[in-house]
Amino acid sequence: MIKKWRIVTFFVIILALAGVISQTVMGTAKGINLGLDLQGGFEVLYEVTPAEDGEELTDETMQATVSALNQRVNVLGVSQPNITIEGENRIRVQLAGVDNQQEARDLLSTQAELSFRDVDDNVRLTGQALQENGASVGFDQANNPVVTLSLKDANKFGQVTENILEEYNQPNNRLVVWLDYEEGDSFSEEVQKQDPKYLSAPQVNSPLYQQDIQIEGNFDVEEAEFLAEVLNSGSLPVDMEEIYSNSVSASLGEQAMDNTIFAGFIGIGLILAYMIAYYRFMGIIAAVTLSAYIYIVLLIFNWMQGVLTLPGIAALILGVGMAVDANIITYERVKEEIKSGKTILSAFKAGSRRSLSTILDANITTILAAGVLFYYGTSSVQGFAVMLIVSIVTSFLTAVFGSRLLLGLWVQSRIFNKKPRVFGVKENQIHESQ
């Protein structure tokens, strides 16, 4: 008796699977964030030191730095900025798909600490006195761009200007505006240069009790906008030094991606063709479960908001290998059992059962290794490990349970009873058992 309903169930599952995959695979694949190496963009690793000597670098300062960086990155309009703390004193910034890398670099690395000093470089007012989000770009009478700042307290600024007037005479009655003043910078040196480091040094002619002030620094519009943006996104509580940077041009990244996808299709096509040629009917089942494997890995990766990089693709390939391997181990075992003279049904059962422990041990050892890599690894090693764990678990589920379910439906329908050729076993290879 052939149980037709099992075969019908098989086709229903296949059709449902094909329907879901074909409808959603493009969306899923497009929704995956691509790493720099596949999309273009750049990454910088900063070593962080406290802004002032003797201060300690706490978790809080690191967090504050990351959120300040995040705000600055938002200005650039990067869709998926990835800013992570690494170890104790490092911050990795990955910006994919940035058009203007120079601007992004400048924007990130400036400390954005504004200070008002006298001509002897003594601090009169710091960036703390600024109102949050109070900076904007305006124009003076001559239509030159200026940066307008709002202060928290008009009296304080009035006091400062009054002090300057009292202490200094012409022409030293200046209030010098610095961005990122560093120890050793001096006004008297910079004033002689063509392109001084300070922003501007206006003369104070009368006490200014006002909340809004203007900085006229011979800016062009872009410079003025840049300054307003960094002031608005807040100063960094730390000094950051670039210790590693890597930038990939978008076109190179795209080329790599296109080529890799094309190569991936060829590779998978070859695998499926080989499996079907060698394992016949079981190969077709393997093809179905492999397609499901690739789809599910992409889906999980999409949910996890993971970033796919070259090492990730390596892990995906290893996962394909292990999924194929699980299929091959099972099929070889089933073939052996058929050759030993068992009926198709009992050969299928024995083969699945005996191959399971092999597959399980092999998978667990590899997951163990991946787990250690994830725990101890950094950046790309960690990314590799995440993808590997996802791949192994998925490959195990699809190649063991998926394969078993689908193949089981056919075997148990009894349609293949006494047809070993379907499984790639010739009649003369079968040895009558016992």
Place this chain on the structure above:
Amino acid sequence: MNPSENKRSIPFVKHRKKFFTFSAVFFLAGIILLFTAGLNLGIDFQAGSKVEVLANDTLTAEEVEQQFASIGDGYEPDEITLAGDNNELAYASFIGTLSQDEIAEIQTYFGDQYGQQPTISTVSPQVGKELAQNALISVLIASIGIILYVTIRFEFWYGLASIAALMHDAFFIIVVFSIVQFEVNVPFIAAVLTIVGYSINDTIVTFDRIRENMSYEEEITSFDDLARVVDLSLNQTIVRSINTVLTVVFAAGAIFLFGGEAIRSFSFALVIGLVAGTYSSLFLASQLWLSWKWKSIQRNWNKPQKEDPEDMEPEV
């Protein structure tokens, strides 16, 4: 058991001395090579800067050099390599890191020249070295974990032999990279890790069959008994070993051939490692296990027999 075993069966154990010799020679040659030729360390492991210029049509080294010279003084690449199907891609390496201003200048210049800003990477070597060091330590820790797991599930000697195979495979890739002098970069580390994963998987599958066949054995009384089990197991699993490695090589090979310049050395490492991984499972791991296991059985015979020697863990 399986009566077909004698048909077309390959006597692996008979040739094991040759495999050992081959691997020992390879190992020595590899060490010498690493100390003399060394590795072509990429920018990730050396302080320097690398500019990748992508033009619309064919470039020559002189052209690139001239382009750099016309940016200004001091832009003399230490090395220029051309790549791409029509040499439209040029890598210019600088020893010593370029400053932000210099990077900006180069990017603007080539952006104007070819309409595409070049890719520029600068690095202080410590970061790449740390990554490699970190990966190495992780692999060592993982190895201990694997030995523990395999000792519990199988037996200590299986664990030790599988780690030997794993190290062999990782070392093999590194030596091959020293021979061909391909660039060693961060993706290369990922490739080595992938092979480590594959190697464990492959070895464990083979060992699983040895373990199973061992359980059918009444008693091991001679080396030939043990050798017979290993040969039988390897012959039973060889179709699977070859089919599996072939399919993975399809994937890695396709990426090597069609995957583009950027990941060529990465996929090359994968292909080499896969072949090494299969070789080591068949010819090294199993044979090492055979030798060690036989010695430990003999040792147990020589010991005063207190308990059932079969289940005793060998002490090292």
